[in-house]
Amino acid sequence: MFLSLVLLFALANSVLLPAVYRLEEIVLLLLAVFEGSQHVRFLLLFVPVFAPLLATSLARWIPGYQPTKDKYALNAVLITLTLAGLALLFPARRDLERMLVEKVPERALQFLRQHPGVAPTFNELDWGGYLLWSGQKVFIDGRIDAYEPGGAFSDYLRITSLDPNTLFLLQKYGVKACLLKRDSPLGTFFRVLPDWQEVYSDILSTVFVRRNGATKYPVATTPIPAPARP
Numbered sequence: 019m020f021l022s023l024v025l026l027f028a029l030a031n032s033v034l035l036p037a038v039y040r041l042e043e044i045v046l047l048l049l050a051v052f053e054g055s056q057h058v059r060f061l062l063l064f065v066p067v068f069a070p071l072l073a074t075s076l077a078r079w080i081p082g083y084q085p086t087k088d089k090y091a092l093n094a095v096l097i098t099l100t101l102a103g104l105a106l107l108f109p110a111r112r113d114l115e116r117m118l119v120e121k122v123p124e125r126a127l128q129f130l131r132q133h134p135g136v137a138p139t140f141n142e143l144d145w146g147g148y149l150l151w152s153g154q155k156v157f158i159d160g161r162i163d164a165y166e167p168g169g170a171f172s173d174y175l176r177i178t179s180l181d182p183n184t185l186f187l188l189q190k191y192g193v194k195a196c197l198l199k200r201d202s203p204l205g206t207f208f209r210v211l212p213d214w215q216e217v218y219s220d221i222l223s224t225v226f227v228r229r230n231g232a233t234k235y236p237v238a239t240t241p242i243p244a245p246a247r248p
Contacts, residue, residue: 021051021055024051024068027068027072027075039071043071046067047067047068047071049067050063050064050067050068051064056163057161057162057163059160119222120222121222122145122148122222123145123148123149123197123220123222125220125222125223126197126218126220126222126223126225127149127152127154127197129217129225130154130195130197131154133217135194136194136217136225136227137155137194137195138155138157138191138192138193138194138195139154139155139156139157139193139194139195139196139197140157140188140191140193140195140196140197140198141156141157141158141196141197141198142197142198142199142202143159143160143162143174144160145197146158146159146160147159147160149197157170157174157191157193158170158171158174173187173190173191177204178202178203178204179203180203180207184204184207185213188228193228194227194228195225195227195228196208196214196225197223197224197225198223198224198225198226199222199224200219200220200221200222200223202224205224208226212229213228214226214227214229215227215229
């Protein structure tokens, strides 16, 4: 969708209504397109660069501003209705709190804050941004490209997919606690291990803590055999 919009813009300006842009505008647009294609969060850079250029192109298709056609009374009514709608539809505090409980591990985060000794903490990627925003140190968050060069993202995938070296990797990063989704495969795995204890659980999340004196795990030398197909 993003690249399709850029392509349509380029075709419209080169074929239908050719336009002349300054060199710095073209360079900035190309940079914004490149960054936006690398990661979705860079679309925040693309939008303010692309919007003025798009507005300039559309201005050639749309009639100019005519003050005599302004409808002041109608505009005032529409603005009033819009503000009233925003005021009525804006969620109440209790609704926002309910959404927090349903979407992010707020209660589990409170537990971790009450027990600061259980760190470093391994966390679900989906919750990394919220935890980071809350001031909690994270294993990973949504900025995947920042974690790829050092191998943390690939290790995260190996851990969550129950790679033969899962326990070794957690040991490698010095992980003492894991904040997981309640129904995650990794959580199910921990429940049968004597070295990990489930110390907190709610309808959304669960926290496992590595027991003191837990086993030291070496690197797996042979892969776990795949289950036989039925």
